Amino acid sequence: MHRFDDRTVLVTGGTGGQGSSHVRAFHAEGANVVIGDIDTARGVALADELGARAVFTRLDVTDEGSWAAAVLTAESAFGTLDVLVNNAGVQNPPAPIETTDPAVWSRVLGINLTGTFLGIRAAAPALRRAAGGVIVNVASTMGLGGTAHYAPYVASKWAVRGLTQTAALELGRDGIRVNTIHPGVIATPFIHEPAAGATTAIADVYSPEPFAVPRLGEPTDVTRLLLFLASAEASFITGSEYVIDGGLLLGPALQRSAA
Numbered sequence: 001m002h003r004f005d006d007r008t009v010l011v012t013g014g015t016g017g018q019g020s021s022h023v024r025a026f027h028a029e030g031a032n033v034v035i036g037d038i039d040t041a042r043g044v045a046l047a048d049e050l051g052a053r054a055v056f057t058r059l060d061v062t063d064e065g066s067w068a069a070a071v072l073t074a075e076s077a078f079g080t081l082d083v084l085v086n087n088a089g090v091q092n093p094p095a096p097i098e099t100t101d102p103a104v105w106s107r108v109l110g111i112n113l114t115g116t117f118l119g120i121r122a123a124a125p126a127l128r129r130a131a132g133g134v135i136v137n138v139a140s141t142m143g144l145g146g147t148a149h150y151a152p153y154v155a156s157k158w159a160v161r162g163l164t165q166t167a168a169l170e171l172g173r174d175g176i177r178v179n180t181i182h183p184g185v186i187a188t189p190f191i192h193e194p195a196a197g198a199t200t201a202i203a204d205v206y207s208p209e210p211f212a213v214p215r216l217g218e219p220t221d222v223t224r225l226l227l228f229l230a231s232a233e234a235s236f237i238t239g240s241e242y243v244i245d246g247g248l249l250l251g252p253a254l255q256r257s258a259a
């Protein structure tokens, strides 16, 4: 008996650094998994690797039609959709607001925010048909405050918080819980993009050494929290936000002890 036997879970961005960790863990815990992503080659390979109880669907979260197809895939392959993880997300190339291209703004908001909205919209009827379910939205610690040169990303992740709380209110009476996770810096391809004001990657600029837990987060750190929130153990938790950052938001540990 596993925690997610007979449950079907759709993970967007399901082939990425964190998404593939989530998919593997849900599958190992007995779930049927639907891997949604724009990267077909990686999605097919992951579904093949997992074998039974795993399917890939090409899902562009900005596209309403592909959301309908993903939900249909889940229900026709496995009978129900029980859990949606809105994990797909992109970063903007760092730039001050004044020189941020409006096309970049639209793209980042389109994937991170509108994609999450479209996902809730498409999944809610299916979760209701399953007599209840769970939605977890992946935001970021950058959605909890300002970060210079990352306006599109910050704004998109900040807005996901309000969307989560509103969805929790609208869907709670149907037995559907909706929560947000705010990861800190997690070691995935995402942090190999260039950092603001630097030609090197975020991972090369960012050192976790001063922080309370002096290491980068691993995708599995986020996965463990996600599985808890998606499980029956979290049945009284909705509209909530969970920071998982190793103490990053607390500030440097040494500075605090010296103060």
Ligand SMILES: NC(=O)c1ccc[n+]([C@@H]2O[C@H](COP(=O)([O-])OP(=O)(O)OC[C@H]3O[C@@H](n4cnc5c(N)ncnc54)[C@H](O)[C@@H]3O)[C@@H](O)[C@H]2O)c1
Pocket: 012, 013, 014, 015, 016, 017, 018, 019, 036, 037, 038, 039, 059, 060, 061, 062, 087, 088, 089, 090, 091, 111, 138, 139, 140, 141, 182, 183, 184, 185, 186, 187, 188, 189, 190, 191
């Ligand atoms: N890595 C970090 O430090 C960090 C920190 C905080 C939050 N996050 C968030 O965690 C989530 C997962 O990021 P990750 O670290 O695994 O990055 P990643 O780049 O490894 O994975 C992102 C995935 O999203 C997919 N994707 C991109 N556009 C898509 C679209 N339009 N439709 C469907 N899928 C699409 C990509 O193909 C990729 O598989 C993102 O929402 C990201 O904003 C990451």
